[in-house]
Amino acid sequence: MAISEGKFQDVLSEFAATPEFIREVATDFQKDLQIGLRDPKSSSMRMLKSYVGLPTGKETGEYLALDFGGTNVRVFRVRLDGEGRYEIIKRVGEPLIIPGEYDYIGKNSTADQMFGFLAKLIDDAIDGDHTTKFYLGHTFSFPSAQEDLNNARLIIWTKEFATPGVEGKVVNDLLLDALKKRGIENVVPVAVINDTVAVLLSAAYKQADIYTGSIYATGHNTCYLESSIHDPKGFGVGGMILNLECGNFMKLTPNRFDVELDQKSEKPGEQRFEKMVSGRYMGELFSMAVTELLSSDKKFDFTSIDMSAIVSDESANLEKATAIITEKTGQNLELADLKKVKELDAAIIIRSARLVTASYVGIVWQRANGGEIVKQHVAVDGSVYEKMPLVQENINKALQELLGENASKVTTILDVGGSGLGAAIAAAMAVVK
Ligand code: GLC
Numbered sequence: 535m536a537i538s539e540g541k542f543q544d545v546l547s548e549f550a551a552t553p554e555f556i557r558e559v560a561t562d563f564q565k566d567l568q569i570g571l572r573d574p575k576s577s578s579m580r581m582l583k584s585y586v587g588l589p590t591g592k593e594t595g596e597y598l599a600l601d602f603g604g605t606n607v608r609v610f611r612v613r614l615d616g617e618g619r620y621e622i623i624k625r626v627g628e629p630l631i632i633p634g635e636y637d638y639i640g641k642n643s644t645a646d647q648m649f650g651f652l653a654k655l656i657d658d659a660i661d662g663d664h665t666t667k668f669y670l671g672h673t674f675s676f677p678s679a680q681e682d683l684n685n686a687r688l689i690i691w692t693k694e695f696a697t698p699g700v701e702g703k704v705v706n707d708l709l710l711d712a713l714k715k716r717g718i719e720n721v722v723p724v725a726v727i728n729d730t731v732a733v734l735l736s737a738a739y740k741q742a743d744i745y746t747g748s749i750y751a752t753g754h755n756t757c758y759l760e761s762s763i764h765d766p767k768g769f770g771v772g773g774m775i776l777n778l779e780c781g782n783f784m785k786l787t788p789n790r791f792d793v794e795l796d797q798k799s800e801k802p803g804e805q806r807f808e809k810m811v812s813g814r815y816m817g818e819l820f821s822m823a824v825t826e827l828l829s830s831d832k833k834f835d836f837t838s839i840d841m842s843a844i845v846s847d848e849s850a851n852l853e854k855a856t857a858i859i860t861e862k863t864g865q866n867l868e869l870a871d872l873k874k875v876k877e878l879d880a881a882i883i884i885r886s887a888r889l890v891t892a893s894y895v896g897i898v899w900q901r902a903n904g905g906e907i908v909k910q911h912v913a914v915d916g917s918v919y920e921k922m923p924l925v926q927e928n929i930n931k932a933l934q935e936l937l938g939e940n941a942s943k944v945t946t947i948l949d950v951g952g953s954g955l956g957a958a959i960a961a962a963m964a965v966v967k
Contacts, residue, residue, distance in 0.1 A: 537827055537871045545823050548789040549881040551888040553935050559889060560936055562785045563896030580779035584731045585683040587770030588738045588759060589959050591617050593966055598659060598668045598721060599957035600652065603675025603729050604752050605629050607652060609659035612958035618740035620955060626658045638697065645699035649712035657716055668721045671961030673953045674705050675729035677779045682767045683964055686726040692781060693753045693814055694800045725960035728777040730757035732956025737913030737949040739959050744911050746897055750890060751916030754812040755781045758897050769963040780893055781808030791822050811886040813838040813918045820882050824863065824875055834862050845879045846923045852876065880924060887925045891932035898944055907940045913949040920948055
């Protein structure tokens with residue numbers, strides 16, 4: 535059965551991100567930022583204070599960095615040598631879930647198991663040394679309320695994490711308990727930061743002109759340096775970094791697939807923007823749209839990795855794409871239909887890149903505050919930004935559309951591994967006077 539052109543256009547148009555639409559999103563994003571600066575409760579974004587500004591670049595010493603926020607947990611021992619120089623002395627990492635073996639992020643796991651697992655990894659990273667004092671920076675990549683740099687209370691799980699007994703708790707208290715249970719009393723947590731903040735710290739440690747840090751991966755979120763906020767309990771220079779939690783931005787119209795995906799998710803109503811753009815959800819949107827396109831009763835389960843492979847198939851007969859589509863749908867499609875599926879795939883990726891860019895531009899406008907836009911880089915880490923075809927070129931295109939003659943002043947740059955390095959820098963900022 536061939537896919538009718540009418541049906542195809544109908545589904546495809548749901549994912550259109552026209553120039554007018556993304557301009558509206560950028561404007562509404564800036565408005566929501568302004569609302570949040572006056573009163574965070576009135577914004578759809580949480581705009582969380584991080585109690586840290588930018589590093590000076592003079593941060594030095596050896597630190598432990600715990601990077602917790604995706605399916606893999608990593609612990610690093612990092613030596614900072616100042617002025618952007620550093621060395622990773624040791625790195626360990628393991629997934630939080632191996633299907634069929636263990637699962638520390640599902641509904642049936644416990645906080646004790648999860649933090650016990652983190653303590654074990656920390657023990658591996660310090661080679662069982664329970665004597666030498668280690669300062670630890672913790673990148674904890676979930677919305678957390680902070681009143682200082684070292685205490686962060688998890689507000690709500692995102693990215694489909696569901697471990698009971700962690701929401702509402704101070705995460706470093708849970709970590710300290712778990713460390714104690716393993717007989718580790720020489721590891722001293724001194725800073726907790728979001729991964730976006732970690733990326734900003736890491737990039738700013740190495741390079742000037744950086745005020746915005748973003749993650750574009752399983753989840754999506756951005757932070758920026760707000761120069762009007764100074765707090766005696768904060769560290770660093772230039773103001774305070776605000777973790778926007780813009781995955782929760784809601785002032786944009788979702789399409790019917792977005793609505794359905796949200797309703798079926800772990801936390802309906804939350805993280806609406808993230809569910810439209812991030813790697814965790816793009817595959818689901820694509821699956822739903824292809825299911826409809828092929829009028830199938832069975833829901834398909836494409837991942838964002840499948841999307842990447844399909845869209846990057848440039849061959850005339852779409853050999854690689856065909857193999858994946860046939861495997862996932864159980865249908866042998868004719869070439870014209872395979873091309874439609876590939877075009878739909880591209881449209882979902884392009885929409886994601888254009889919406890994310892609109893949010894970056896909202897921040898750039900806000901920082902310029904009606905004045906001149908300064909030359910700057912937006913530091914980004916994450917597999918979608920780094921590896922997904924079409925993403926970077928569409929970010930550039932959208933920047934051009936939205937910023938016009940100012941577009942050359944704003945570029946996105948990749949900061950790989952910022953989550954770990956940033957945690958070490960935050961620890962250094964907290965202990966080096
Ligand atoms: C989710 C989390 C946020 C994190 C982002 C990227 O949006 O809520 O804290 O920064 O994922 O990992």
